[in-house]
Amino acid sequence: MQHFIPFFSISDISAKLHGHLAALERCAVPASGKLAGSLIRFGIFEIDTALNELRNNGIKVKLQEQPFQVLLALVEHPQQLVTRSELKNHLWPADTYVDFDQGLNRAVAKLRDALDDTAEQPVYIQTIARKGYRFLAPVEHIEAPVGRIAVPTLRGSPWAVAGAMAVLVGVLAVLFLRFGQSNPRTQAQIRSMAVLPFENISGDPQQEFLADGITDALITELAQMRGVSVLSRSSVMSYKARQVSLSQIARTLKVDAVVEGTTLRSDGTVRITVQLISALTGQHLWAQTYEQSFNSIIALQDNIAKDVAEQIHADFQLGHASNLETNGIAYEAYLRGRSYVFAGFDTPQTLRRAQHYFEQAIQADPNFAPAYSGLAQSYVLLSEFRWLSPNDAYRPAREAIQKALQLNPMIGEAHTTLGWLSWRHDWDVQTAEKEYRYGCELSPNDVDAHQALTWFLAWRGRTAEALAQISRIRQIDPAQALPLDEAGIYYHQRNYKSLVDVGEKSVALRPDFWVSHYFLGVGYEGSGQLSAAISEYKKAVEMSQGDTDPTAQLAHGYAVAGERAAAEQILDRLQKDAKTRYVSPYMIATIYAGLDEKDKAFYFLEKAYAERSTDLPYFLKADLRLDQIRSDPRLQDLFRRMRLPN
CATH class of the missing domain: 1.10.10.10 (Winged helix-like DNA-binding domain superfamily/Winged helix DNA-binding domain)
Incomplete structure (x- = not known):
């Protein structure tokens, strides 16, 4: 609308406003009723x-x-x-x-x-x-004061009224654009922002995925702004259906501004209202309503992100510059897939549901790049948490990520996913680092991208760079700067005293997250506190629904504590499970190492090497479960063949 402004002088606007107010007056009568006045x-x-x-x-x-x-x-x-x-x-x-x-x-x-x-x-x-x-x-x-003007009730020709109202709104909008915009000095102070969960006002709980999807999409888009920190989805979703005031939320999240809004889907269209609110004053800095075909919702989201960035004078480079449109069936399936990824990324049931919806989205629109990226991510998570073998996960993940980047090379999360595949499956360290850094460059405020790079740098032993990434995460989103981010550093340093410290802090902050208990257990075991370690491993096994990593860690703890029967019982169960589902051979190898059965340990390490286990590159250098075979020349040979630094 900015291009209309030069064509109107103040006298033009005054005359048009007076004329259209008169038109409205001819179509109006005073309101009545006991509340009037x-x-x-x-x-x-x-x-x-x-x-x-x-x-x-x-x-x-x-x-x-x-x-x-x-x-x-x-x-x-x-x-x-x-x-x-x-x-x-x-x-x-x-x-x-x-x-x-x-x-x-x-x-x-x-x-x-x-x-x-x-x-x-x-x-x-x-x-x-x-x-x-x-x-x-x-x-x-x-x-009420005498002579007070009541709200008019419109009458007469509806088209005349609608026309008069439309022109009046347009004139007022021009006035606002020319004279009523927020003070640039005030807006320039916005350096941090939270996008609060959008509200589904349709009354249909089945449409919650849309409100959540819009929230997620705006966070992802706005995270590409330069010079403005945007809090991650994990920090804001706890405020869904919030019972606290905006000012209190802003104080808790330590942000300068918040974005909130509503979604309403009706037939083939979607209406989104968006508000930008100052956290300092509570002033509504900007508000807008958007209505468009559901098939064009991605372009609509991009427009909203551009408008918000413009209001706060932020440098904004749109990452999804192509493939802006898809059909409603594909996008709805994509949003449902994303909702399942976020609902429980470390459980097989939710990840498989996510995978199903991403495949539906691709079937509905074979040229929709984000759906391929989401599908690749679901395969990676299924592989990372060992619910799917590397052989079953790698090929479809690699194909999906290549297709996503072929369709749109500017999707930051796709490069982060490619970084993981290059590191953990291809054992290609140089390509992995390049992709991780490019993902951060494309989405500079994406906490997930910086966390992925942090864990990679920690594994490389580049502590100063990993700590710099953690500092960057704290700048972007203080609520997501968890002590657990430092766990990877101390794990690979084998600094068990510090690992206990960050583990205890992580458990205090997130007592229901199994990874916190896992690293605390490793810290305890490395410090010689086997009883405390076994207690934490048990919690991690239960919370993770039997993930083989904490299960193997528990068995190893039993073995070194002299409870051989308990360790062998876990080992037998895992080997029986391996007949019906994937069990990482690397994890079985660690139990045999703890039981001091070296030949069997190396037999399963060779199986892990043959399948290009994603566990091998991450754990091999620092895993205390291998300490009893670390001096064996066969382990040095494995390092050499994998081209990993020892």
Whole structure:
């Protein structure tokens, strides 16, 4: 719209605005009803029921219709309980089918945002557990000033009204673009941002994947901005259906601004509203509504990301510059696949569901590059967590990633995936580092890309560079700078005292994440605390649904603790399992090494070499489970054949 501005002078705009207001006046009559002209005050706020406005010290506060209706219901009965059932009847007709509890919770959360109130220390809205809400503040009803203008109700020709409204909106937009844009000095202060989970306002829980997908897509796109840190998906998704105020979220996440919005899908179109809000002042810096065919939603997402970047004057290079469109079937399948990857990337059930949806997306659109990238990622994760053999995972992963990059070489996550394949399967260290760094270059604010490079550099023994990547992660997203990122460094240094320290911190932060317990156990075992190590290994085995790495680590712990029978029991079970599912031969080798059966250990190490096990390059140099065979010339020969530094 910027190109319209030079064609209008102030006098032009004034004349057009006066004319179209007159047109609207001819099509309008005053509103009527008992609420017309009513003012309600409490604290620093004022409700104008005639204009349907909430004002803070005279300044209008943006509030959607449902939260506004909740507010009206509460202030009508101050200091009294208003039940959830009463609010349900007030907000939704009897024949409406909607997740009422979730809808009311969101409405109350948005209302608290507007009032800068909290559930923990309420000033205005008190939650009465399992019953409803009570409005705490004194309420004052004030008679409206004489001569106050009521909201007009339009009448007459609908097309005349629509035309007058459209031109009026256009004129006001020109005024805004020319004179009302935010102060560039204020916007220049935005150096960190959180994209909060978008709200699905369709009332259909089956459409949650769309809201989550839009959130994820915007985070991915905006992560390409230079000079602005964008928090990762992991940091923000805990605020879905949040019960805390925007100001509190901003303080917790330590960001300068937040982006929030809603999604509504209807037939073949999707409507997305987006708001940019200052964390410092709570001011709405910018808002926009987008509506487009669902088939063009990727281009729509790109436009939203460009607009947000423009509002904060950020340098923005779009990574998905081609293949902007796909059909609705393909994109819906792709978003569902992404949702399963994020729901549980270390469990086989969710990864296979993700794989299924990515394959559906490719079938619906064979030229949709992100679907190939997602499919390759699902194969890599299935291989990394040993739910699929290297032989079954590598070929389809390699083919999918090559196709993705052929269609669009600018997808950062595809280069990160290629880096993993080059490192862990091809044993090609130089290519791996090049791809990892290119992934970070294409998506400079992508925490996942920097974490992948961190673990690779830690494995290479380049501690200073790995620590620099961790510092970069802390700059991008303080909430994702977990102590666990340092675990890879201390693991490969065999610095078990420091590994215990970061392991204990990681378990305190994420007690339900098996990898934290795993590294803490390794730290304990390396420090000679076998009883504590075995306890942590047991937790890791249970939480990981029997991943063979912590299982083998537990067996090794039993072996070196002198509990040979317990170690052999685990070994027997794994070898029986290997007849029906993939079990990494490297992990079996580590148990035999712990049992001091060297020939059997090397037999399974050779099997791992023959299948190009992804475990070999990562573990071989530093794994304490191999200490009892580390001086054997056969291990040195394996290093030589793999072309790995010893």
